[in-house]
Amino acid sequence: MNEGFCPDKCPHYYEEFVKEIHFSRSFRKQIYETIELKKAKRILEIGSRIGIISQELREFSDAQITAIDADHLMIAEASDRVKGVEFFRSSEDKLTMRDESFDAVICHYFFIWKPKPFASLMEMIRVxxxxxxxxxxxxxxYGGWIEHPNLGLGEYHQKAIKQHGGNPNFGRSLQSIFSSAGLETKKHxxxxxxxxxxxxxxxxxEWFNIKKENLITDDEYNSKVEKExxxxQDNLRIIALPIFTAIGKKVVIQQNVIDPYDDL
Structure with a gap:
């Protein structure tokens, strides 16, 4: 079973995860203010990896913070580097916590790697x-990846993510699963x-990582890098990647919700 993102299997996508964290820190601060994170008493982070977001949550809140991940090596490293957070290994799809235990449940680069994202979301809502x-x-x-001129880098990234069990186009579905689950949803x-x-x-x-996935040959790699x-150098290259965010407020307990993925 795919428990989520495994950096030991695709470390270059973990590198992208870390880059995005630094890129969007100021935006996340706005989110924490929107959800009044400082007033929260208990926070849960799902898929915490080495605790980068966990540490940030610790800086923004005095709450009791629990962070879980399916990988025991990630949990061990996170526990060593981040203080004041309770880390433990757990399935991310079947949470062991009691119903309605947390004021906020937070994840980052999580659903893209889940084979059943709606089921994972429903567990987050439950607790x-x-x-x-x-x-x-x-x-x-990655389906919204923009590059000009088009050398195919975005298409190769999509193929690589699929090879590791992820959904490279998941971002656009984020609002759909949040709204379908009965959450009062804001998107960005x-x-x-x-x-x-x-x-x-x-x-x-970037191209070396594509080569490591056996999607291009050595000659193709050299040619791509030379062109890039x-x-x-001539200031003619553009690359952009859309990043989706969803904030869902649990306003009512929904019965018989419909998984939007059932219709796909």
Missing amino acids: CKKGGYIVALAEPD INSRIWDKEELENNIAN LKLI
Whole structure:
């Protein structure tokens, strides 16, 4: 069973996860203010990995914070690097917590890796108190990837994510599953645009990761990187990735909700 994102299997997508965290910190601060995180008494983070978001939550709130992940190595590292947060290994799809235990349930780059995202969301809703918030801080949508000129990097990323059991186009579905679950939902879309320095520092590694997935040959890799560097040098390269956010308030307990994925 796919328990979610596994950085040991696809570490380059974990690198993207970390880059996005630094890129969107100021935006997340606005979200924490919107949901009045400072007033929360208990917070749960799902899919905490090495605790980067957990540490940020600790900085913004005095609440009791619990963070879970399916990978025991990630939990061990997070426990060493972040203090004041209770980390433990747990299935992310069948939570062991009691109903209505938390004021806020938070995740980041989580649903993109879930084979049954709606079921995962319903578990998050179950353990959230009425009037509390379920927040997906960031879910990318590689189907909305923009690059010019088009060298196919976005299409290769989609193929690679699918190879690891993820849904590269999930971001656009975020509002649908939140609303279908009965949450009072607000959505946001940010576009992460790579500047020239980021392109220069990372583009060769982006294509190397595609090569590691056996999607291109060594010769194709060399050709792609040569073209990329020339375009970047001439300031002709554009890459952007849409990042979706959803804030869901648990206003009522819904009965017989419909999984929107059943119709796909």
